[in-house]
Amino acid sequence: MTNFFKYLFIVILFVGFTSCEDDLQLPDNVIEFESSQLGFVSTESELVININFSREATEAGSIELTATLTGLDYGVQFTTDPAMEAGKLTIPVVVGATNASFKVIKAEGVALLGDETIKFTISSSVDALVLGENAELTLSFAEIVATLGNFEPNVGGDLQPNKVFIDLSGSRQYFLSRSDWDLGFYAADDKFVVILNSSTGMMARQLDKNNLNDVTASDTTGFGQQLSLAAVFAAVMGPPPGWISETINWIDDPTGNLDATAIAAVSATEDDNKVYIVNRGKNADGSERGWKKVRIIRNGTGYTVQHADISATSFESINVAKDDDYVFNYVHFTNGLVEAEPKKEAWDIAFTVFTNSFPLDASTFIPFEFKDFVIQNRTAATLQIMTSTKSFESFAEADLTGLTLSTSQKGIGSSWRSIPSNSSTPPSVNSDRFYVVKDAADNYYKIKFTALTKSGERGHPAFDFELVKKGS
Structure with a gap:
């Protein structure tokens, strides 16, 4: 296994040097709606609709949309921002x-039929x-359970700076910078558990002290050569x-097991809660996010x-109240309380960079960064289906009988794609499989990944989805 890491290191160096030799022409900047259908949730009075670009815009200008209305009159049941003129919007x-984005705003006090x-x-x-495939979007003025469609999660290209949450039934995606948070605090009543931001490669190591002011730099001697993904990678270049x-043990269990987090469960006995040295990892551009000493205690509920x-x-101290509308409540050390994921019933899977476990040998696992990783919500369950047993097209509700779905957050993980160790072979989608996803409302979907790259650039995933069974 050590030879594998040596080879991988050589490949990385080779790619890094050779990529500087040629000034490659930028790929087309493809624009399209996030999805082909959306619906208003009953509690929403306005909805932001995004048009995503495959890379940063190099020219200023505008996008013109044409709107076809069914059962609606502009200015009576709804308005838009920017305003619609003669059935057109200029974004x-x-x-x-x-x-680029625009808003659709419901008029107050107007009764709607829902169609x-x-x-x-x-x-x-x-x-x-350049116009992409999703050039049309149908917005319903009622909540939908999407029956089929496709997504191109906006992870942001090769560096994958974004974490993207997908709501299959709502046909929505939400994204944020994966550096927008540091710690997640479990919001349910049954546990007091804290997670690290896996997407930045955060790691935490416990000290035998329970007073933050007693901790000095001398307590961290040698940590710089150990407590980081880069240090771990360097260490396995030779005899481990x-x-x-x-x-x-310095990362959270990649399966999402809350009994195996890097930071121990927060005890009701205050003195039992130790200080941790936390390496916040790296931003998407490779810059260091810094180190902290951290201690967490209970504060009522x-x-x-x-x-x-x-x-x-x-x-400094930050108080975190449990909000059970979410799976976790989040904190950024500089910005305080932040919202870093949708409500727990509003997403099913997410695309992100992820700190996974990797086998060094039969009994030793180490932390290792994976790109193009798919995690699932704690309210969801997934299962991989090989096309040798059933094709994506023919898989139907009757085929759900007897299946056992996984609740591990890495049920899909990296299994949907292949990244060859040979740098001359491009990464690719594993077309011999698809996945079943069950959401919080017991809707069953099948999803098939269709892309990993666009114009040769990694970080442009895409997948098709179709409803198999609607929840009761």
């Missing part, structure tokens, strides 16, 4: 933007933008050191997180 495009729709069509755009077997720089002689 500005800013240089450097990766999307009203607007079909938006991208009719023209600036010359530098004795500490390497401990590294898997919620949490208090105490944090400071390693050499600081005082600390």
Whole structure:
């Protein structure tokens, strides 16, 4: 296995050097709606609709949309921002933007039957933008259970700076920068558990101290050569050191097991809660996010997180109340409380960079970064189906009988794609399989991945989905 890592290191160096030799022409900047259908949730008074770009816009201009109304009159049941004129909307495009958006706003106090729709069509755009497959979107003025469609999750290209949440039944995607949070606090009543931001490669190591002000730089001697994904990778270039077997304990269990997190469950006995040295990992551009000393205690039915720089002689505190509308409530050390995922019933799977476990040998696992990773919500379940047993097209409701779906958050994981160790072979989708996804409302979908790259650039996943069984 050590030879594997040596080979991988050589491949990475080779790709890094050779990529600088040629100035490659930029791929087409493809624009399209996030999905082909959307619906208003009953509690929503307005809806933001995004038009995504496959890369940053290089020219300013606008995108023109044509709107076809069914059962609606503009200015009576709804308005838009920017305003619609003669059935058309003009959406500005800013240089450097990766999307453009507009709002549809319901009028107050107007009764709707629920069968009203607007079909938006991208009719023209600036010359530098190329129209993609999802050039039309139908918006329903009632909540939908999408029956089929396709997604191109906006992970942001090769560096994959975004974490993208997918709601299959709502035919929606939500994305945020994966550096927007540090710690997640479990929101249900039955546990007091804290998770790390796996997407930035965060790691945490416990000290035998329970007072943040007692911790100094001397307590972290040697941590710089151990407590990071880069340090682990470097260590396995030769004979693995004795500490390497401990590294898997410095990340959260990749399956999502909340009894095996890097930070121990928060005890009701305050003195039992130790200080942790936390490496916040890296931003998508490779810059370091820094180190913290952290201690977490209970605060009634919620949490208090105490944090400071390693050499600081005082600390800051952030109180976190449990909001059970979400699976986790989130904190950023600088920005405080942040919203870093949709409500727990509003997403099924997510695309992200992920810190997974990797076998060094039969008994030793180490943390390792995976791109193009798909995790699932704790309210969802998944199962891989090989096309040798059933084709995607023929898989139907009757085929669900007897299936046991996985609740591991990495039920799909990286199994949907192949990344060859040979740098001359491009990454590809594993077309010999598809997946069943059950959501929180017991809707069963089948999904088939169709793309991993676009114009040769990694970080452009795509998949088709279809409803197999509607929840009762």
